[in-house]
Amino acid sequence: MPTPPPPSQPSSSPSLPSSPSSPSAPLTERQEARRRRILQASARLARRGGFDAVQMREVAETSNVALGTLYRYFPSKVHLLVATMQDQLQHMHETLHKRPPQETEAAARVAETLMRAFRALQREPQLADAMVRALNFADRSVSPEVDTVSRLTTAIILDAMGLEGPPTPEQLSAVRVIEHTWHSALITWLSGRASIAQVKIDIETVCRLIDE
Amino acid sequence: MPTPPPPSQPSSSPSLPSSPSSPSAPLTERQEARRRRILQASARLARRGGFDAVQMREVAETSNVALGTLYRYFPSKVHLLVATMQDQLQHMHETLHKRPPQETEAAARVAETLMRAFRALQREPQLADAMVRALNFADRSVSPEVDTVSRLTTAIILDAMGLEGPPTPEQLSAVRVIEHTWHSALITWLSGRASIAQVKIDIETVCRLIDE
DNA sequence: GTCAATCCTGAAACTTGTTCTAGGTTAGCG
DNA sequence: CGCTAACCTAGAACAAGTTTCAGGATTGAC
Numbered sequence: 001m002p003t004p005p006p007p008s009q010p011s012s013s014p015s016l017p018s019s020p021s022s023p024s025a026p027l028t029e030r031q032e033a034r035r036r037r038i039l040q041a042s043a044r045l046a047r048r049g050g051f052d053a054v055q056m057r058e059v060a061e062t063s064n065v066a067l068g069t070l071y072r073y074f075p076s077k078v079h080l081l082v083a084t085m086q087d088q089l090q091h092m093h094e095t096l097h098k099r100p101p102q103e104t105e106a107a108a109r110v111a112e113t114l115m116r117a118f119r120a121l122q123r124e125p126q127l128a129d130a131m132v133r134a135l136n137f138a139d140r141s142v143s144p145e146v147d148t149v150s151r152l153t154t155a156i157i158l159d160a161m162g163l164e165g166p167p168t169p170e171q172l173s174a175v176r177v178i179e180h181t182w183h184s185a186l187i188t189w190l191s192g193r194a195s196i197a198q199v200k201i202d203i204e205t206v207c208r209l210i211d212e
Numbered sequence: 213m214p215t216p217p218p219p220s221q222p223s224s225s226p227s228l229p230s231s232p233s234s235p236s237a238p239l240t241e242r243q244e245a246r247r248r249r250i251l252q253a254s255a256r257l258a259r260r261g262g263f264d265a266v267q268m269r270e271v272a273e274t275s276n277v278a279l280g281t282l283y284r285y286f287p288s289k290v291h292l293l294v295a296t297m298q299d300q301l302q303h304m305h306e307t308l309h310k311r312p313p314q315e316t317e318a319a320a321r322v323a324e325t326l327m328r329a330f331r332a333l334q335r336e337p338q339l340a341d342a343m344v345r346a347l348n349f350a351d352r353s354v355s356p357e358v359d360t361v362s363r364l365t366t367a368i369i370l371d372a373m374g375l376e377g378p379p380t381p382e383q384l385s386a387v388r389v390i391e392h393t394w395h396s397a398l399i400t401w402l403s404g405r406a407s408i409a410q411v412k413i414d415i416e417t418v419c420r421l422i423d424e
Numbered sequence: 425g426t427c428a429a430t431c432c433t434g435a436a437a438c439t440t441g442t443t444c445t446a447g448g449t450t451a452g453c454g
Numbered sequence: 455c456g457c458t459a460a461c462c463t464a465g466a467a468c469a470a471g472t473t474t475c476a477g478g479a480t481t482g483a484c
Contacts, residue, residue, distance in 0.1 A: 028481080031431090051351075052353040053232075056471060066433040068474085077471065129351075139341075142403045148383055175418040180396035180414065181389050188392075192352045193359055202392065204384040209421065240451080243461090268441060278463040280444085289441065 035073055039065040042084045046130035054081060054130055075141075081134030082145045088131065089152045092117055096156060106161045107210040113160035114182055114203050121186070122196065132186050153179055161210065174209040181206040247285055249275040254296045258342035266293060266342055287353075293346030300343065301364045304329055308368060318373045319422040324396055325372040327413050333398070334408065339372045344398050365391055373422065388422040393418040 009061050027035065041062035045054045056077055060070045074080035101112040121128040131140060138146050167175070185202045188194035194202075239247070244363070253274035257266045261324055272282040286292035313324040333340040350358050369387050372380060397414045400406035406414075 027428095030480085051455095052470095055469095066435095067472090068434085069432055071472070072431080115339055133349060133351075136399060137345060138403060139345070143403055143405055146403065150405070173413055176410075176414055177389075177393050177418045180393040180400075184392035184396045189346060191350060191355055191358065193355055193362070197314075198388075201385055205421065206389045206392075206418075209417065242450090246462095264440095267439095278465090279442090280464085281462055283442070284461080287442095 006094050034063070034065055034069070038065060038070060038073055038080070039084055039087055042080050043088070043127060046081070046084065047127045050126040050129035051081070051133045053126070056080075078134045078138050079145060080097060080143055081130050082138060082142055084147060085131040085135060086145070086152065089128075089149060089156075092120065093152060093156055093159075098161065100162075101160060103173055105211060106163075106208040109162065110157055110160045110178065111204050111207040113156065114178075114199060114207075117156075118186075118196075118199060118203070125190070128186065129190050132183070132190055136183065136187060150179065153182070171210070176204050177209060243250070246277055246281070250277060250282060250285055250292070251296055251299055254292050255300070255339060258293070258296065259336050259339045262283050262338040262341035263293070263345045265338070268292075290346045290350050290354050291357060294354055294361060296351060297343040297347060298357070298364065300389055301361060301368075304332065305364060305368055305371075308371065312374075313372060317423060319419040321374065322369055322372045322390065322422060323419040325368065325414050326390075326419075327412060329368075330408075330411060330415070332400075337402070340398065342397070344402055348395065348399060362391065365394070377391075383422070389421060390418050391402050 032098070038059060041059045042054055042072040045058060045062070054077065056070060057067060059080070060067045063070070065073075069082075074083060094112060096116070103109045103112055135146060135149060154175055157178060161167075161175075162170070163171070181202055185194065185199045189196065189199050237312055250271060253271045254266055257270060257274070261279075266289065268282060269279060272279045277285075282292075286295060304362070308317070308325060313321040313328075315321045347358060347361060366387055371389060373379075373383070373387075375383070393414055397406065397411045401408065401411050
C-alpha cells in the first residue's frame with residue numbers, strides 16, 4: 001500500500017520530555033543539572049566543528065553521562081540539537097528584550113532584529129550550522145520541539161513589530177513568510193551559496209510585507 | 213612516512229560529475245544507462261518510504277551496480293537525492309512549459325505554478341520528503357548540485373512571471389524570497405507542522421511581493 | 425529504615441552511510 | 455590482436471547514530 005503516512009504517535013513521554021515547555025515531569029535537581037550539562041556539551045562541540053562534530057558518544061563523555069542516559073534525555077541527535085537551539089533562542093529573546101531595536105518603521109525594526117540575530121550567528125558559524133541543519137532535517141518525530149522553536153521565533157518577530165493589539169491574520173501570514181525566508185536564507189548562507197550581503201537583502205525584501 | 217598523498221590535485225574530476233550540466237566527461241552509453249538506472253532506483257525507493265528508505269546498498273542492488281560504483285556516480289546519499297530532485301524538476305519544468313498558467317496577474321501566475329508543483333508533490337509525499345530533506349540537509353560539498361536545483365526553480369518562477377525584458381534586481385530579490393518561502397513551507401508541510409491550506413496561504417502571501 | 429520502582433551506568437551489538445582493496449572488465453589505440 | 459588506463463565488481467572494513475541489557479544507584483512511599 002502506498003499510503004504509509006505515519007499513524008501519528010501519541011508521544012509516550014516516558015518521563016523526560018526534551019522540551020522544558022511541557023511540565024509532564026518535574027525533573028529533580030540532579031536531572032536538571034544533567035540536562036544542562038548535556039546541552040552545554042552539545043553547544044561546545046557544535047561551536048568547535050558544526051553538525052558533524054556533535055557526536056553522541058562524545059557528548060555523553062563530555063557531560064559525564066552514559067550514552068543510554070543521553071538518549072533518554074534526548075531521543076536523537078536532532079532532538080538534542082533542536083533543544084540546543086531552543087536554549088540559544090531563549091537567550092537571544094532575553095537579550096533583545098533588554099535592547100529593543102529603535103527604528104520607527106515596524107518593517108525596519110523586524111529587519112534590524114533579524115540582522116542582529118544573524119550577526120550573532122556569524123560569530124559562531126559552526127554552532128549555527130549544527131542548529132540550523134538539525135532544525136531543517138528534523139522529521140515528524142521532532143515536530144513538537146521544532147514547533148517550540150518556531151513559536152519562539154514568532155514571538156521575537158512579533159515583539160519587534162511592537163503591535164498595539166493582537167496581530168491580524170494578514171500580519172501573522174507575513175510573519176510566517178518572514179520566518180520561512182529567515183530559515184532558508186540561513187541555510188543558503190551556511191552552505192556558502194549566498195553571501196552575508198545577500199541574506200541582508202533577502203531579509204529586507206521580505207520585511208516589506210509588513211507595513212504597506 | 214605519513215606524507216604519501218599526491219602533491220595536490222585541485223578538483224581531480226575523475227570523469228563522473230554528478231551534475232549533467234558540466235560536460236567535463238561525455239559518459240559512454242552504458243554509463244549513461246547506469247546513471248539512469250540509479251536515479252530510477254533512488255526515486256522508486258524514495259516513493260516507497262521517503263528519505264530513510266533510500267538506502268545506498270539497496271539502491272546499488274536494485275540498479276545492478278556495485279556499491280563502490282554507486283559512490284563513484286554520486287559521492288553521497290545527499291548528492292544522489294539532490295540529483296534525483298534535479299531530474300524531477302526537469303520534468304516539472306517541461307510539463308509547465310506545455311501548459312503555462314493562464315492567470316492575468318504575474319503574482320497569480322507564480323502562485324498557481326507553485327501550487328501545481330505542490331499538488332504534484334502531494335501525490336508522492338514520500339518522494340517529496342526524500343528530495344526536500346536532502347536539499348535542506350546538504351552541506352557545502354553539495355553546493356554545485358543544490359545550486360543547479362536552485363537555478364532550475366528560479367527559471368520556473370521567472371517563466372511563470374512571463375517578463376518582457378530581463379528581470380530587475382527588485383524582481384530577482386522577490387524571486388529569491390519566494391524560493392526561500394517555497395522550500396521552507398514544504399518542510400513545515402512535510403513534517404506535519406503546517407496544513408496544505410497553510411502552505412497555500414504562505415505562497416500567496418509571498419507572491420504579493422511580485423507586482424505592486 | 426526498608427522496599428519497590430525508576431533511573432543511571434558501562435559495554436556490547438546492530439544499522440546504515442562511507443571507504444578501501446584486490447582482482448576482473450571495458451574502451452580506446454597502436 | 456594485444457596493451458594500458460580507467461572502470462567496475464564483490465566484499466570486507468570502518469564510523470557514527472541508535473538500541474539493548476545486566477546490574478548498581480537513587481528516589482519516593484510507606
